[in-house]
Amino acid sequence: MREQLRLLEELQRYDAHLQEFESALKALPEKLQSMKADLAKVEALLEKEQQGLADTEKFRREQEAQLKVDEASIGKAKAKLQQVKNSKDYMAAQREVEATRKLVGEREEEILRLIEAIESTKKSIAAHETDVAQLREHVVREEGVITERVEDLRQKVVDERQHRDAVATKVRADVLKRYGTIRMRRGLAVVPVVMGVCQGCHMAIPPQLYNTLQRGNSIxxxxxxxxxxxxxxxxxxxxxERGEESPAVKPE
Ligand SMILES: [Zn+2]
Known part of the structure; x- marks a missing residue:
């Protein structure tokens, strides 16, 4: 029975490793996905910023084209001013010149504001482009690391399962079945009793059972x-008796 218990302990260690590897196999791709989602988010923000810049530049070109039109119309209004005969028309033509000049002044200011905005947006975009490029590199690197780790873990699962199954064949069928049922419900299926206390539930074991356990002839x-x-x-x-050897536990 000691041997059976020892095998169960060994089996339990393999199962614990398998569980650990499998939860890592699940967590690693999730970690990568969330990193990729973060990257996509900042890429979208950058794209929005670049689109905003393109729109502002387009607006600036339109304003500059309109400025040329306005300047041409000042020229026309001035020429008209030269030709008017009566003072009423003169006043009207002069008002037109003034109004257009005012418009030109406003448009020039607007264009200056646009140039400043474009410059500062360009700086901000350059900084964000650097950030995004760094993050992209980081994600690529992490993807490599994670892919390698996943492959390694998959191999470990295969190896560990082979060892586990080899041990399982040596465990008595009824004991193995009990082990499996308890493990499903409780996680740990095999626990030591230390100073008369079960290490699974921390309750004291009845003295008679404790005596039985000390004989080690039954499960x-x-x-x-x-x-x-x-x-x-x-x-x-x-x-x-077995010395230091501990075949079940491979240091991680
Ligand atoms: Zn217990």
Whole structure:
């Protein structure tokens, strides 16, 4: 029975590793996805900013074209001023010249404002382009690292499962079934009893059961949590007999 318990412990270690590897296999692609989503977000913001700049530049070109039209119409209004005969027409033509001049002045100011805005937007875009390029590089690097890690983990799962299954074939069928059922419900299926206390549920084991466990001739459940329990000292002897060797645990 000691051997069976030892095998169960070993099985449990393999199962714990498998669970750990599998949750990492699930978490790593999720991490990559969320990094890619962040990148897409900042790329979209940058694109919006670039579109805004293009719109402003278009508006500036329109204003400059309109400025030329306005300047030409000042010229026409001035020429008209030369030709008028009566003072009423003269006043009207002069008002037209003044109004157009005012318009030209306003448009020139507007164009200056646009030039300033364009310059500052260009600076901000350049900074954001650098940020986005860095983030993109980071994502590419991380993708490489994660892909490698995933491949490594997949291989580990294959290896670990092989070892696990090899151990499982040595466990008695009824014991293996019990182990499987408890593991599904409780996570840990096999736990030591230390100083008369079950390490799964931290309840004291009845003295009679404790005596039974110390003999180590049977597989017994904890009356409280139903996990398979063993006397910790019993396995310590076994470990001493086997020396330092611990085939189940590979350091991560
Ligand atoms: Zn218990």
């Amino acid at each position: 017994e459940p904890c009356p409280n949590c139903h996990r398979i329990v063993y006397w910790d000292e019993l396995m310590k002897d076994k470990e001493l």
